[in-house]
Amino acid sequence: MTIIELCPIDTMLVNLFSVFMTKFDFLLFKLKIVLSFSNKAYAMNEQDFLASYNRRDFLSPLITVDAVLFTYHEEQLKVLLVKRGEHPEKGKWGLPGGFVDELQDKCLEDTVLRKLKEKTGVIPPYIEQLCSVGNNQRDVRGWSVTVCYTALIAHQVCEAHIDTVDSVMWCPIDEVAQQCLAFDHHELIAQARERLKQKSLYSIVPGFALPEVFTLPELQHVHEILIGKEIQKKSFRRRIEQADLLIDTGEKRAERGRPASLYRLKEASADYRFIRNLEF
Amino acid sequence: MTIIELCPIDTMLVNLFSVFMTKFDFLLFKLKIVLSFSNKAYAMNEQDFLASYNRRDFLSPLITVDAVLFTYHEEQLKVLLVKRGEHPEKGKWGLPGGFVDELQDKCLEDTVLRKLKEKTGVIPPYIEQLCSVGNNQRDVRGWSVTVCYTALIAHQVCEAHIDTVDSVMWCPIDEVAQQCLAFDHHELIAQARERLKQKSLYSIVPGFALPEVFTLPELQHVHEILIGKEIQKKSFRRRIEQADLLIDTGEKRAERGRPASLYRLKEASADYRFIRNLEF
Numbered sequence: 001m002t003i004i005e006l007c008p009i010d011t012m013l014v015n016l017f018s019v020f021m022t023k024f025d026f027l028l029f030k031l032k033i034v035l036s037f038s039n040k041a042y043a044m045n046e047q048d049f050l051a052s053y054n055r056r057d058f059l060s061p062l063i064t065v066d067a068v069l070f071t072y073h074e075e076q077l078k079v080l081l082v083k084r085g086e087h088p089e090k091g092k093w094g095l096p097g098g099f100v101d102e103l104q105d106k107c108l109e110d111t112v113l114r115k116l117k118e119k120t121g122v123i124p125p126y127i128e129q130l131c132s133v134g135n136n137q138r139d140v141r142g143w144s145v146t147v148c149y150t151a152l153i154a155h156q157v158c159e160a161h162i163d164t165v166d167s168v169m170w171c172p173i174d175e176v177a178q179q180c181l182a183f184d185h186h187e188l189i190a191q192a193r194e195r196l197k198q199k200s201l202y203s204i205v206p207g208f209a210l211p212e213v214f215t216l217p218e219l220q221h222v223h224e225i226l227i228g229k230e231i232q233k234k235s236f237r238r239r240i241e242q243a244d245l246l247i248d249t250g251e252k253r254a255e256r257g258r259p260a261s262l263y264r265l266k267e268a269s270a271d272y273r274f275i276r277n278l279e280f
Numbered sequence: 281m282t283i284i285e286l287c288p289i290d291t292m293l294v295n296l297f298s299v300f301m302t303k304f305d306f307l308l309f310k311l312k313i314v315l316s317f318s319n320k321a322y323a324m325n326e327q328d329f330l331a332s333y334n335r336r337d338f339l340s341p342l343i344t345v346d347a348v349l350f351t352y353h354e355e356q357l358k359v360l361l362v363k364r365g366e367h368p369e370k371g372k373w374g375l376p377g378g379f380v381d382e383l384q385d386k387c388l389e390d391t392v393l394r395k396l397k398e399k400t401g402v403i404p405p406y407i408e409q410l411c412s413v414g415n416n417q418r419d420v421r422g423w424s425v426t427v428c429y430t431a432l433i434a435h436q437v438c439e440a441h442i443d444t445v446d447s448v449m450w451c452p453i454d455e456v457a458q459q460c461l462a463f464d465h466h467e468l469i470a471q472a473r474e475r476l477k478q479k480s481l482y483s484i485v486p487g488f489a490l491p492e493v494f495t496l497p498e499l500q501h502v503h504e505i506l507i508g509k510e511i512q513k514k515s516f517r518r519r520i521e522q523a524d525l526l527i528d529t530g531e532k533r534a535e536r537g538r539p540a541s542l543y544r545l546k547e548a549s550a551d552y553r554f555i556r557n558l559e560f
Binding site: 044046049050053055056058059060061062063087088089090099100102105106107108129131132133134135136137140141142143145147276277 | 324326329330333335336338339340341342343367368369370379380382385386387388409411412413414415416417420421422423425427556557
């Protein structure tokens with residue numbers, strides 16, 4: 001009775017059905033319908049869920065990628081900066097990066113490599129994820145997360161392209177502090193520099209900032225810049241030889257008067273780790 | 281003339297204005313309006329930009345945090361799993377984690393600590409960012425990014441709370457492979473385990489998975505589990521003593537017959553790094 005009182009419109013149905021069934025039969029019939037509905041709600045499968053799910057219904061933090069791209073040029077470590085053409089922070093220098101393009105990018109690495117290729121014309125030979133920073137302070141548009149990468153590239157391979165792109169420059173790492181950078185990009189660069197310093201103690205990853213062929217003094221110098229100290233030539237050479245990560249091209253170049261052998265990195269160089277850190 | 285031809289509706293205005301000015305005057309007047317508009321568009325400041333900016337206008341990838349929380353219990357390394365109560369992947373076990381709550385969370389670390397506290401009742405004494413994974417495959421809802429953390433906690437401090445929370449369990453790390461986990465959580469756990477293995481070679485971070493007070497054999501055992509090899513007792517003790525990271529509580533506990541000293545970690549233990557890796 002109570003169910004029928006709650007649904008007065010059903011009394012019409014009762015009259016209709018009463019030709020075939022008693023009121024008691026009808027109550028049972030209604031109960032079955034109610035049970036079948038609640039059962040359906042409970043057992044909503046993933047397909048039903050997805051059919052009614054719309055990502056736009058939920059406010060999600062902004063997500064971007066950024067890259068701290070290093071190179072070695074004119075005996076200095078330099079980092080790529082891009083002048084922002086759009087709001088927010090329009091006109092300031094910042095890191096190359098941007099939003100995921102869901103049609104073009106299958107993964108975050110696609111996004112960051114696409115953005116770097118736009119600016120340099122090439123894919124860097126070394127890239128690794130540095131960290132993600134997400135908070136409600138770093139971007140005036142609102143809660144924002146950036147996934148930041150460290151990458152290394154030879155100056156020469158992207159020189160021609162960079163010359164054709166407006167508002168891109170290699171900034172010597174020691175001069176970055178004087179730039180007014182967008183967002184928290186100063187902190188991201190500092191973190192990337194620190195990570196690269198650590199790497200230079202136990203790997204020859206910094207070699208990826210050199211031209212394709214380079215001399216041992218050049219490799220040692222990029223390590224020294226990163227570590228901030230001079231390394232003993234003998235101990236550096238011994239370490240590099242033990243690691244067996246270089247290919248001798250057989251060619252030589254005059255380096256301060258004496259001919260120095262030219263090397264290139266073996267492919268496995270990115271993953272190699274010295275058993276002990278470089279010492280001074 | 282051409283401007284007026286392009287905008288036929290203006291001829292009405294010309295008729296209206298012609299009482300007061302010549303057609304030439306009117307052309308100048310229009311030119312001023314056009315210039316003032318384009319000027320305004322060019323000089324739109326950040327405030328104007330933000331006033332017209334709405335995050336919901338842009339489709340952004342989903343962003344979540346996840347945590348691989350380890351503990352040491354019953355002489356095993358265990359990882360916290362949570363049974364998913366909602367679609368997608370409803371009913372599967374997965375990592376504790378979830379969405380940023382923009383009202384509650386100031387940064388990503390707030391999100392992950394809030395999620396861990398919901399499940400364990402406490403804030404873990406050690407947490408670090410592991411990596412971010414973002415692609416169009418990992419979540420059926422669409423392009424999705426997770427920022428994943430590794431954390432360590434003593435079993436005892438959250439035992440009581442975990443007992444009161446449904447669908448949470450400590451799964452021995454060696455049995456995780458047999459679980460059908462949601463999303464890419466198998467891969468995230470494998471990455472966290474590998475990172476913790478590396479850390480156990482050059483730090484005493486694994487000690488954060490132990491109870492507040494512990495014996496040296498316990499600390500050594502959690503290192504051995506992670507590294508997958510036995511460590512020489514003598515060399516392990518020497519390394520720990522050199523690092524000076526433990527506080528002797530002055531108390532002892534019977535360990536296989538002999539009384540073993542009880543230690544606690546110094547606060548600086550999380551950041552300490554052995555100069556050389558542990559050797560075997």
